[in-house]
Amino acid sequence: MPAFQSESTLLVRGSVLHFLADPGENDAADSYQYFDDGYLWVEAGIVQGCGHWSALEQVVPAEVRARAARHDHRGRLILPGFVDTHMHYAQAGVIGSFGRQLLDWLNHYTFPAEAAFADPAIARHTADFVVQQLLAHGTTTASVFGTVHPASVDAFMTAAQAHDMRVLCGKAMMDRHCPDNVRDTAASAERESQALIERWHRKGRLRYSITPRFAPTSTPEQLAVAGALYAAWPDLHVQSHLAENAKEVAWVKTLFPEQRDYLDVYARYGLIGPRTIYGHCIHLSAAERDVMVATGTAAAFCPTSNLFLGSGFFDYAGAVAAGVRVGLATDIGGGTSFSMIRTLAEAYKVSQVHGVPLSPLRGWYLATLGGANALYLDDFIGNFTPGKEADFVVLDLEATDELAFRISHATTLAERLFALTTLGDDRCVTATYVMGVRAY
Numbered sequence: 001m002p003a004f005q006s007e008s009t010l011l012v013r014g015s016v017l018h019f020l021a022d023p024g025e026n027d028a029a030d031s032y033q034y035f036d037d038g039y040l041w042v043e044a045g046i047v048q049g050c051g052h053w054s055a056l057e058q059v060v061p062a063e064v065r066a067r068a069a070r071h072d073h074r075g076r077l078i079l080p081g082f083v084d085t086h087m088h089y090a091q092a093g094v095i096g097s098f099g100r101q102l103l104d105w106l107n108h109y110t111f112p113a114e115a116a117f118a119d120p121a122i123a124r125h126t127a128d129f130v131v132q133q134l135l136a137h138g139t140t141t142a143s144v145f146g147t148v149h150p151a152s153v154d155a156f157m158t159a160a161q162a163h164d165m166r167v168l169c170g171k172a173m174m175d176r177h178c179p180d181n182v183r184d185t186a187a188s189a190e191r192e193s194q195a196l197i198e199r200w201h202r203k204g205r206l207r208y209s210i211t212p213r214f215a216p217t218s219t220p221e222q223l224a225v226a227g228a229l230y231a232a233w234p235d236l237h238v239q240s241h242l243a244e245n246a247k248e249v250a251w252v253k254t255l256f257p258e259q260r261d262y263l264d265v266y267a268r269y270g271l272i273g274p275r276t277i278y279g280h281c282i283h284l285s286a287a288e289r290d291v292m293v294a295t296g297t298a299a300a301f302c303p304t305s306n307l308f309l310g311s312g313f314f315d316y317a318g319a320v321a322a323g324v325r326v327g328l329a330t331d332i333g334g335g336t337s338f339s340m341i342r343t344l345a346e347a348y349k350v351s352q353v354h355g356v357p358l359s360p361l362r363g364w365y366l367a368t369l370g371g372a373n374a375l376y377l378d379d380f381i382g383n384f385t386p387g388k389e390a391d392f393v394v395l396d397l398e399a400t401d402e403l404a405f406r407i408s409h410a411t412t413l414a415e416r417l418f419a420l421t422t423l424g425d426d427r428c429v430t431a432t433y434v435m436g437v438r439a440y
């Protein structure tokens with residue numbers, strides 16, 4: 001059972017912003033709602049509605065207003081909780097490891113760090129730390145890679161469950177091209193994943209994500225096991241990596257010569273479709289993109305990681321224009337910050353490389369409803385329409401002197417939001433709520 005119980009009726013006051021749809025490249029006005037002096041009404045952890053504070057008496061019955069707890073965040077921005085669509089919790093200790101690109105970085109830093117998770121005490125300590133960091137950065141949902149060790153998933157699910165968070169997590173499956181101390185087999189991966197699914201999938205808000213690390217570290221037999229699990233259980237998710245780095249793409253070609261391209265490897269083993277998401281997707285052909293669109297396979301855009309590891313520049317505007325579902329992600333620990341705000345700032349810079357600047361409102365859509373949509377969790381989270389789970393973050397736009405000074409020169413909502421994108425980070429996070437309960 002979660003350690004936190006909802007305050008049953010809650011009225012939150014502040015500047016409320018949420019999205020109803022993708023604002024597109026020009027920030028379409030009908031894609032979002034903004035209430036400068038607004039309310040958010042929550043009952044038993046579920047959103048009942050939001051609107052102008054001045055309309056409260058007409059909309060919210062007197063007996064509800066009488067019993068409600070009131071949280072006053074006037075002057076602060078209230079947004080749906082951030083959705084980090086791809087991260088590796090066990091890599092928190094190797095963020096900022098110098099001088100390598102993907103394949104060398106994995107061998108030199110990442111696999112040794114993950115090997116330490118054979119010790120469940122290290123897994124528990126790190127999981128508790130990472131969940132605390134997520135909440136401190138305003139992130140209420142994440143799609144999370146465990147290590148090859150099943151206890152790494154137990155640790156993360158336990159830590160997230162203590163706050164009743166909606167998270168996805170899975171045990172990494174990897175049975176070749178990695179050190180023995182982080183290697184499983186097709187058979188053990190099947191057995192262990194199955195046991196973890198039974199233990200965690202759909203327990204409260206938790207969902208299991210089948211997690212073949214990436215094509216080079218799984219044999220065809222293991223990829224087949226992953227695909228069979230995805231097909232066998234309702235609502236399972238799949239997470240992996242795709243077309244991150246040029247050398248990786250060339251390697252996949254030699255490992256799977258029969259497949260037309262990288263995505264076709266995952267397609268061959270039944271690993272594309274609804275609730276599947278692939279990190280990076282930088283070096284994709286038009287044909288691969290078309291298959292992602294046709295099958296509803298999502299991409300996780302990881303700009304801080306892609307810059308840090310020198311992987312390349314994801315074409316966000318091009319992918320979305322083609323119809324790909326895209327979420328934003330930190331990719332800790334290839335990525336360099338838990339902050340989805342800082343991640344958004346880097347996403348903007350990457351979008352400039354492609355000559356299509358990520359517009360101010362669209363960025364915040366991407367960090368909230370866009371991520372929920374990419375993870376197929378938008379029935380539950382992502383905005384403040386009635387019936388959604390009340391996960392939200394309260395942001396202070398004057399948290400630092402440089403941000404406050406810049407904001408004092410801003411005249412429009414878009415300008416303020418873009419200043420927050422560029423200069424904001426976890427110092428702006430005043431509070432984070434999960435299911436209507438203040439968790440940070």
Ligand code: GUN
Binds near residue numbers: 102110213214244
């Ligand atoms: N590809 C396979 N494993 C990983 C990982 O841990 N991080 C990143 N960025 N890419 C990967």
Ligand code: ZN
Binds near residue numbers: 087
């Ligand atoms: Zn990753």
